[in-house]
Amino acid sequence: MTGLTPSSYICLSIMKSAEATAPPVPAPGRGWLVFKRRMEPVFFISPAFIVIAIILVYPLGYSLWLSFHEWTLRGFRQGVPFVGLQNYVDLFSNPDFLNSLRITASFVILAVGIEFFLGMGLALLLNHDLRGRHFMRAMVLLPMMCTNVVIGLTWRLLLNYEFGLVNYYLGVLGMEPIEWLSKPAMALPAVILVDVWNTTSFVALLLLAGLQALPEEPFEAARIDGASAWQSFVRITLPLLRQTILVVLLWRMIDTFRIFDVIYLLTAGGPARATETVSIYVYRYGFQSFNLGYASAASYIMILVMLVIAAAMARLMGRIEN
């Protein structure tokens, strides 16, 4: 899942400071009045958390239990035997799983890296006082709003070897057509290309928000001292923007890490597993072979990786908040 995910906007609101303001304090009371006031935040906040807990705690516990058992479509009516860590051992001795980890890692690093550089460039461009920049910003942001299924299929058509427009225009420029989706070596770059098209503008939007919040004074001082634009970018902008950059990078990592639908519709993980990310691997074992114990074990590896990134982010944001 990339592009327009809820996290994109949560990330925006995280960066927009939304600190809790002090409540209006009524005259001090006694006994149960004090208790009542103490319970007010609980009254407001708990319903949402109770619903989330009901929806998530049991399923996640259940899949942890599943990951230590053998659950197959053929076998589960005879019982679900406990197999200990066998699923996890199998995972790490399975070359396909190791392959999917490798693919996911290269996908995350390359896609997020490229999006960051292009997004930074775009943010710097949009930070100028351009005529019609609100309109242009809105247009540039449209790709991330699009339905992922539609994106995947549109690009599948665009990247088609024989009748895709991308190869046609490469030909107009005098280049050889490329077997984007059918050649293992080109499939991952193709998937990255689509993800870059999809989310670069979002990275740019976040960085732009950070850029616009920077103080003016250091830049003026640098200009007076005769610093070039490049120097003030490297020496002032980047250091001041450091925490925004880190939040954006971590956030995009979590998002690209779980990518599913765009890849599923572009290549379905092929050719020859060249684009089989962990999500697609779990999908294959869970819902094509119905080996749910094994799929749950793989899920838990994913959750573990996600928690590591999330912990890094929580620490970072705790620092920002203080």
Place this chain on the structure above:
Amino acid sequence: MNRYRAWRLIKSILIYLAVILAVILSLAPILYLFITSFKPAELTFAIPPVWVFTPTLQNYRDVFAGGTFTKYFSNSFIVATTTTLIALVLGSFAGYGFARYPFRGNYALRLGSLLPQMLPPITIIVPLYVLFNLMNLIDTQWALIVSYLTFSIPLSIWMATGFFADVPVELEESAMIDGCSRLGAFFRISVPIAAPGLAATAILSFIYCWNEFLYAVILTGRDARTLPVTITSFMTNRAILWGRIAASGSLVLLPVLVFAIIAQRYLVRGLSRGAVKG
């Protein structure tokens, strides 16, 4: 001085060209999809591409043939609306609580509410699939609504917190001095003031549910299917029906793009107004 001016002019022309290039690259694939949806079948794969042709509605007629598309359209709408309403109510209450009570652990708890949203969907689907199976909820709208709440609620909490924090406390105070209860002040003062922001939250949550594919493809079948899954059903074993995919894809995309532009304006305004920490 003249050279300096000329250099500035060239620089701003280059900046405009680069931004315009970015706009074109962003929009071209979407426009291509819309154009393809109106192309007659024999021109869909024409190379070199044909841009001038008599538009036809045949692809749209094919999509609606059989009447199932309207049913799946309403499925998508019902699931997205119900999820959004539930999430908005729960999220507004929680967001208000977070914005108004600076209790210890406020921020930590808010960060914690993000976890369900960060979980890779595929990891939640495996157990949910088994559980919904036991509860006979597979292929019902409730299965989707329940799963979509896992990302809708965190989104609503976070956005609502920001919007309620923007409501001046003094307004509530004066209402409470005039005899309003806390809950009364919440409903009569804060909610109406935060309403545009809450509306933007609702629009975003709606779009996410509308676009969602992975839960829908696994948890639904013939009855509760939503539009993104319906589009993929035009990839049959024999052929990929690109004309129909383009037409149905355009139909799915159109409301999203309209809503997105509405919500975006509000969001960007909120961004430039509030202080951004960096």
